[in-house]
Amino acid sequence: MTMALTADLTDLVRESLGDPLAEIAGQHAELLDHGPGMLSTASLHRVHGTTTSGATWSFFVKSIHSLRHWPGRAMIPEHLLADADANFPWRADADVYLADRPLPDGLRLPRMYRLDDLGDDRLVMWLEDVQVAPAEWDLNRYRCAARLLGDLAAAQPVAGAATGPREPLDSHLRYYREGPLDNVFLPALRDPATWRHPLVAVNADPLLRADLLALADRIDPLMEALDRLPHTLVHGDAGPNNLLVPADGSAEFVAIDWSWPCPAAVGFDLGQLLVGRAHTGELDPEDLPAVHEAIETAYAASADALASPDEVSFGYVASLVLRSAWSAIPFELLGQEPTPELHELFRKRAGLARFIVDLGRSLDI
Template identity: 35%
Template sequence: MDASQEAQAAKLGRAQIALDELAAIAARAAGTHDGARQLERLTVEPVPGEVYNMTTECLHRVGGTVDGLPFSLIVKVCRSPLYWPGIAQVPEALREYLAQVINWRTELDAYTGQLASTLPEGMAMPVVYLVRELPGEYAAIWMQDVLEGPEPWDEARFARAGYLLGRFAGTPGVQRPPERPLRFFYEGAARHVFIPRLLSREPEDNPVIAQAADPALLADLRAFALRAEDYLAELEALPRLRAHGDASPQNLFASDGSMTAIDWGSYSLQPVGFDLGQLLAGRINSGELGPDALRALAPLVQDEYARGLEDAGTRISRAVVRRGHVLSMAIFNCLSALSPRELADGDSPALRERLRTRAGMARFLLDAVRETA
């Protein structure tokens, strides 16, 4: 027994497995199934970045060498949202409903079921080496460490992603995905946190918010908030198709023209165009893209998504695609526009830039909601 390797493996916590089993998985990740499967070197490190997902406990990158070959893989521990450290923020009466809507087993089912075989050409999921149920409502997924290719997120790449998401949504004859009602977001965080803040005096009284949100934007945000239930009802009446659920660029890795989508915990049935919201908001929320880019990118991905739907055999007009995209993106990004997490940390240049960016995205979306009515 190698004590140093045992110490590394112990960093996996509840996901730890025996070294001989780990060596066999490492051999698969290295691309070989032959040889003695000798684990020569092992490292386990947390994947950088904060984990905000209620159903993700932790992410580790496991690497080293096996049979003389380098390997790298990801270990993701999923859990019931009832074990989320912030569960105290959720009223006790709503917690069981939360666990039903945010089903922690969705990602496990996605990787162990037939979903991969229904993906359109050019779209893939990570290779999964092991899914192991753990005591309590936990499970560990050992999967491929997907590497990003050199392709930049330019218009061509956004267009390709929009097309593949449309092909994915429109593929007929696949098993119905789980429900994840948009109304849950409205009845929870939106209704109890974001809308009350918008309708209060805080936006005017907080100088940081007031600097980002001019009176016209604030008036339009408040008008949107007061009509949010009507917009939800309209969304619920649109055609519903399968969606990745969190198709931000951070979850879409490209290489040689193909796209590998990770993080399938939000896979669900959603209004047409839903996935385009995160596709566009992801890099804006991360600060890698300015909100002005939406003017060129939004019509581009809407057209490509509609083309993907049609190529998959599902005919839905571009106008309906655009409306579904704009409304769903606005519900998630306008109601929360003036409530970034960083607000609790006080004034800073980063907070001011964050609010400026979110305000710019909200302005675009509010205008688009009017234009598509």
């Protein structure tokens, strides 16, 4: 990666500035924090500088790799390693560029200036450094995002049984169920010690554990019901943090960190849109009902050529349950000191879990 960052960037700078005569006067690489949860991201850098004429330039450089290179690989149970290596979609964010599928008006990708293949399942993406406008995630912004996600779904349907053969459906959702869900999240939920921990015992309602485990008995019927719905290609991680509002007004949103390269049921992308800011603690549980109603309505109106409102609702909620119900409480943080701030996060995440569970219990299979 060091060699990639220090390579001659003259051609990239000239392309980004639209100046065929630009010469680099200074160049700097800034390492960015990408958090522990990004399994396929090796590093993020901002490489920036100036030209001899005084113009400034900047690139967002994302290095991605196979799960074989993930530092936390030792946490994966030995019997799951082969499936994890084969199924984890580590290069999805690069492949969305190579597929070159049209996006709906109002949604765009960051411009990719170069893709370096370092070999051994390692890639480096040289991307536009999107300047982001200060933007509040109010209900109107949620509606705009859901509308565009509905447009995206309607523009990229996957053939169903009535129209001919189609790709295997929800393969990554099935991998998630058979891997992390069955081997990490559900065992943690079933462990009484989890619920005796002060961070959980104080903040989770007394019936939450029983309701989560009862909902787990519906996993197979939910998967089967999702398979019968209209399917589409999706973003896969369309939370607010991955839908940037560009300062230059070039689009309503710039979509980054695409992560789901296989078909999914209509409504799938709404799940991460709902839980994204709830996971970080920015969205209080009491605000979830209003966001839920706003995004479901907006998405259904945009995707009406692909699916009925009832199909959108089921696909959205069932996918949300399967992907987010059992990981809503952040069990991975139980080893940290129970500070007031961490108690507040657990309160909000327990409220998220309760909200998802109640939605899941309402599903008619």
